[in-house]
Amino acid sequence: MHKEIIFKNVDYYYQHDTPYEYKALENVNLNIPIGSFTSIIGKTGSGKSTLVQMLNVLIKPTNGSIEIDDFKINSKTTNKNLKPLRKKVGLIFQFPEKQLFADSVREDIAFGPLNFGMDESKIDSVVEESLKLVQLPISIMNKSPFEISGGQMRRVAIAGVLAMKPEILVLDEPTVGLDPKGQKFIMNLIHKLHVEQNMTIILISHQMDIVASYSENVVIMHNGKVVAFDTAQNIFSNESLLNKYDLTLPSSIKFYNQLIANQLPLNESVPMHVNQLGDQIIKMFSRGRN
Amino acid sequence: MENFIFGRYMPGNSLVHNLNPAMKILISFYFIVIVFFANNYLTYALLFFLCFISLYLSKISFGFFLKGIRPLILLIIITVLLQLFFSAGGHIYFSFWIFKITSLGLISAAYIFMRFMLIITISTLLTLTTSPLAISYGIEKILSPLKKIHCPVDTIALMISIALRFVPTLTDEATSIMNAQRSRGVDFGNGNLVKRIKSLIPLLVPLFVSAFKHADELSVAMEARGYSPEMKRTKFKSYLIGMNDYISMMLFFVISLMIIFFRN
Known part of the structure; x- marks a missing residue:
């Protein structure tokens, strides 16, 4: 068993061999450690979503291969026997509430697990467990997914994927369009899954504050290529790298840089989270007092 | 599906692309009518010649075009085989159970094949070289005499262009919903x-929901920008009828005269 998800020389063309041909990924080589929290950042159209769709064989690499555990995906992979892989890798798409369709919340959450052959008798406990994870009341179970609020719909959709008990969770901008409280809730949930269940998380996001606060590794994509892959600390310490690819600094680091520019004697390591910056400032003042 | 070009638009800047869309639609229909007047090899040759010229002037590569209409070959073959085996008359070459190959059957199968090829070529060429918006403009122009009898031609044209404009949006939507459901373990097209x-239920329900949502949002956005069906609307892009339009019309007309002259 591999301890990594391995992308080897992956190319992907949309509409290969037609005049509409468009190269979305070019020679992607990437090893994402199992059990890590890895974020993918980059401008719109840089190939982030294309890359993660391959983890479920929704599209196949035109050239190159991907290895996840014992699964090997290349252009010749057939569409048969993909269920074990799709059960292992749970994909939460942009605006996942779009995928809701069933008569009741219960049925919608049970849809994935039933497709993957879970026992009918276990379904109720799995649905309840997933609802508890996303902190929705059990009573919502018998409502139609179209009569609950937008934020609740998003949570139900996420619960539907979590009910499949994936080992690897891939999220494509899960917080977009939510209010700050909702965003924080979703990110805390993902963080909890990562820490408590040791779930591998792959997150696509444009919100640098979120990326910096939660991820261990960061991948930068640009024009279909992976241009940087390093720890979050190293990536966000390198301002010129971020500027080069039109990415912004997280607000904690922006503020930290301003303080440094004003000659304040802060810690050397850049803060990944506002709380870390707060700690550094408190320490600085207590140092100054002694 | 990716290689399927029937009904798709390919942007370009050729003589055929720049013809007046109303004229192009009329010419295409006219061509389809005269296809049925042809009844011997010379007249069919004339029509193929006309198709070839149009295709050449559109600057669309011949190989791409043939590859694109390949998915339709199955339909053509079935029709041709039906003609071949089931039409009676003339000398019988071969007979088995209810199948018969006769001399008349052979000829009519050949004619059906050629008619299919001609009609598919010209209609594919029409959609390949005319943007959806231009097509709706053309339809509006062609239907404009109906305004005299209080037929809401403008509204119909707007409906057509909105419908066409949302085809790619809904296709994208369908793809993303399909992907989401596939990763939840749905096997489309299996079993x-x-x-x-x-x-299909997990695909169609969300697709309808989002289509209605789009329609709702669009109608609000249109009202916010002051749309009213009673108002007279101007066009952002106007299409004039130029020299090329007259020349191509003449070409098609002359060929149709020749066909009527040469048919037996």
């Missing part, structure tokens, strides 16, 4: 018929 139809 028996009942299973296949059942697997």
Whole structure:
């Protein structure tokens, strides 16, 4: 068993061999450690979503291969026997509430697990467990997914994927369009899954504050290529790298840089989270007092 | 599906692309009518010649075009085989059970094949070289005499262009919903018929929901920008009828005269 998800020389063309041909990924080589929290950042159209769709064989690499555990995906992979892989890798798409369709919340959450052959008798406990994870009341179970609020719909959709008990969770901008409280809730949930269940998380996001606060590794994509892959600390310490690819600094680091520019004697390591910056400032003042 | 070009638009800047869309639609229909006047090899040759010239002037590569209409070949072959085996008359070459190959059957199969090829070529060429918006403009122009009898031609044209404009949006939407459901373990297009139809429900319900949402949002946005069906609307892009339009019309007309002259 591999301890990594391995992308080897992956190319992907949309509409290969037609005049509409468009190269979305070019020679992607990437090893994402199992059990890590890895974020993918980059401008719109840089190939982030294309890359993660391959983890479920929704599209196949035109050239190159991907290895996840014992699964090997290349252009010749057939569409048969993909269920074990799709059960292992749970994909939460942009605006996942779009995928809701069933008569009741219960049925919608049970849809994935039933497709993957879970026992009918276990379904109720799995649905309840997933609802508890996303902190929705059990009573919502018998409502139609179209009569609950937008934020609740998003949570139900996420619960539907979590009910499949994936080992690897891939999220494509899960917080977009939510209010700050909702965003924080979703990110805390993902963080909890990562820490408590040791779930591998792959997150696509444009919100640098979120990326910096939660991820261990960061991948930068640009024009279909992976241009940087390093720890979050190293990536966000390198301002010129971020500027080069039109990415912004997280607000904690922006503020930290301003303080440094004003000659304040802060810690050397850049803060990944506002709380870390707060700690550094408190320490600085207590140092100054002694 | 990716290689399927029938009904798709390919942007370009050729003589055929720049013809007046109303004229192009009329010419295409006119061509389809005269296809049925042809009844010997010379007249069919004339029509193929006309197709060839149009295709050449559109600057669309011949190989791409042939590859694009290949998915339709199955339909053509079935029709041709039906003609071949089931039409009676003339000398019988071969007979087995209810199948017969006769001299008249052979000829009519050949004619059907050629008619299919001609009509598919010209209609594919029409959609390849005319943007959806231009097509709706053309239809509006062609229907404009109906305004005299209080037919809401403008509204119909707007409806057509909105429908066409949302085809790619809904296709994208369908793809993303399909992907989401596939990663939840749905096998589209696998299993028996009942299973296949059942697997469409998780696709169709969200697709309808989003289509209605789009329609709702669009109508609000249109009202916010002051749309009213009673108002007279101007066009952002106007299409004039130029020299090329007259020349191509003449060409088609002359060829149709020749066909009427040469047919037996």
